[in-house]
Structures are given as C-alpha cells and as structure tokens.
C-alpha cells in the first residue's frame with residue numbers, strides 16, 4: 001500500500017502503527033501515561049496531515065480518535081498502559097550500568113529519541129525492513145535526532161539476527177537491556193524459547209530482559225463482538241490469526257527461571273492499571289479475561305555474584 005511516497009507496512013508490521021496510534025492519543029490526554037511526541041508524527045503522516053499532537057487523528061483500521069469503538073478502547077488501554085512499565089524498567093537497568101538496549105520488534109518505538117539517555121548508551125532497534133523504512137522516512141522528514149547512539153537493524157527475529165546485531169557493534173561483554181514489547185504473542189512457544197536462549201547466549205551477567213505475553217488465547221467471546229464494524233473485524237482477525245502466544249503455558253517466573261534468568265518485577269496490565277487508578281475495560285477486567293503478564297528479569301549465571 002502506498003500513500004504519497006510512504007510505503008505503509010502491511011500484516012504484522014501494520015500493528016506497529018496501531019501501538020503508535022494508542023501512544024499518540026495517550027500523549028495528548030491530560031494526565032496521560034505516555035509522553036511520546038513522535039507517535040502522532042507517524043500517524044499524521046498517513047493522512048499527509050499535521051505533525052503536532054492536535055486534534056483529529058485519522059481513523060486507522062480499528063483505531064478511532066474517540067470512544068466509539070469498544071475494541072479500540074481496550075487496545076488503546078493495553079498499548080498505553082504497558083509503555084511506562086518498559087520505560088521504567090529500561091531506565092532502571094541503565095541506572096544499574098547497562099550500556100546497550102536491544103529493542104526486539106521496535107516498531108515505531110521512539111525511546112531512542114525521547115528517553116533521557118546518557119551519551120554512552122547504544123539503542124539497537126530490530127524490526128522488519130518495511131517498518132524501519134517507514135519510520136526512517138518520517139523521522140528524516142522531521143529532522144529528528146536521537147539522544148543516544150541509535151542503530152536500526154532490519155532483521156527477521158526468527159532468523160540469524162544475532163549475526164546482524166554483532167556486525168553492527170553489539171558487544172556481548174557489556175550489560176544489555178533486552179526489550180520485547182508486543183512481540184512474544186506473535187511467536188510460537190519454540191520460537192520464543194529460541195529467542196530467549198539466543199539472547200541468553202549474548203547476555204553479560206547483570207543484563208535484563210523486559211517483555212510481556214498473554215496467559216490465555218483470545219476468542220471472539222472475549223470481546224463485545226456485536227459492536228465491531230468491518231474495520232474492527234479485519235484488525236481483530238489479523239491479530240488473532242497472527243498470534244501464536246509464545247510461552248503461554250508458563251508463568252513468566254517459570255519461563256525466565258527455566259532459561260537461567262532471575263525474575264524481578266512480574267505484574268499484569270490490570271494490576272498496573274489499578275495501581276494507577278485507571279479504568280479497566282471489560283475485555284481485560286472481567287473474570288477469566290486473558291491477562292497480559294508484564295515482567296522483567298536479570299541474567300545472573302550461577303558462577304557470578306552479579
């Protein structure tokens with residue numbers, strides 16, 4: 001799909017636009033959990049429109065700039081509630097001495113531009129070429145400058161991405177913060193295991209890993225399906241069709257421990273929302289709703305005291 005000179009990512013890559021849409025809305029709301037001025041740049045570019053927060057984001061599939069879609073209200077809640085968790089865990093790891101951040105499936109993540117980095121931090125952004133090319137086109141158009149050493153890398157995360165990462169200057173001897181925001185649910189159990197095994201082999205003691213996954217599969221009965229219009233259904237079916245649910249049969253503690261990592265913070269989206277006194281949409285709040293675990297852990301191999 002081409003709009004003016006922009007190639008809009010399709011398929012799973014398109015979901016990166018949805019998460020940016022949620023962050024754009026949240027950034028604009030007084031008292032919002034997120035301050036991501038880049039998110040609205042990405043979304044406004046789709047309509048060739050304005051660059052600032054402002055009113056009236058164009059509709060994008062299920063994403064609407066009002067409360068008219070129950071599906072979008074739930075998804076927006078999910079995308080905006082998780083972002084500060086990752087911001088905090090990343091900056092905590094940087095405070096502990098991590099010098100590299102690897103954003104696995106970075107999408108339109110703007111942390112390289114918006115977090116208060118020190119000069120020595122390198123942020124590697126790994127995603128599909130179509131997503132990174134779209135992102136770069138908008139960033140270049142707006143003359144955006146990262147506040148760290150930013151290294152975007154086009155990879156398939158089921159392929160030999162470690163070789164690409166190392167060739168781009170990643171140093172396994174340095175502490176790393178690995179972040180997989182909105183990724184594990186797209187991987188099968190064996191792909192998720194392989195990803196963590198691969199990260200572990202590249203991790204110096206004291207490295208950290210923050211991510212999330214659902215504790216159960218989603219079904220049509222979990223949403224207010226009678227309220228969905230055609231665009232909502234298309235997005236719901238795309239996402240449900242792409243989900244493989246990763247480590248769904250394990251708790252994060254069991255999954256991390258099984259790979260030699262020590263769990264640190266383990267929470268759920270709903271728990272975080274309740275701590276923030278935020279309204280939980282029924283899709284997440286009702287009994288037996290699939291829950292999103294959010295977690296981070298540290299790599300402390302038995303032979304070290306780190």
Ligand SMILES: C[S@@+](CC[C@H](N)C(=O)[O-])C[C@H]1O[C@@H](n2cnc3c(N)ncnc32)[C@H](O)[C@@H]1O
Pocket residue numbers: 012013014015016019020104105106107108109126127128131155156157158180181182183186
């Ligand atoms: C829901 S988006 C999340 C993006 C970003 N982390 C965020 O939260 O805004 C999912 C991202 O995963 C990427 N992705 C999914 N499978 C991938 C794969 N096998 N290799 C590289 N990227 C992948 C997509 O391109 C997309 O950008």
